[in-house]
Amino acid sequence: MVLRRPGGGGRVSVRELPWAGGDGKRCYVIGDGDGPVSRLADEMEAARLDMARHLLGRAERTLKGAQPADADLLALVAQLSRALDDVLRMVEGG
Numbered sequence: 001m002v003l004r005r006p007g008g009g010g011r012v013s014v015r016e017l018p019w020a021g022g023d024g025k026r027c028y029v030i031g032d033g034d035g036p037v038s039r040l041a042d043e044m045e046a047a048r049l050d051m052a053r054h055l056l057g058r059a060e061r062t063l064k065g066a067q068p069a070d071a072d073l074l075a076l077v078a079q080l081s082r083a084l085d086d087v088l089r090m091v092e093g094g
Helices: 036-064 070-093
Strands: 002-004 010-020 026-031
Touching: 010 036, 010 070, 026 036, 036 070
Parallel strands: none
Antiparallel strands: 002 010, 010 026
16 A cells, blocks of 8 residues: 655555554554565565465365365364465455
């Protein structure tokens, strides 16, 4: 997201971070995207995307294999749900 600076001083980039604040509210960083908070957000987003890829592969293997236990499927669905929520938050917020 890009906002105009007050007084017509150009534009500033606003990025939603991939974590919530202590009160559960969304967090944002303002800047050019080169600072330490932006780099940490990049690393966390990359890790979450890697986890989503890993879970997707696990789901594919589980569905191709023998009859999985209900507990295994419930755990997998819960993990996939969290991963999808993370990815959607990154895409929709950024």
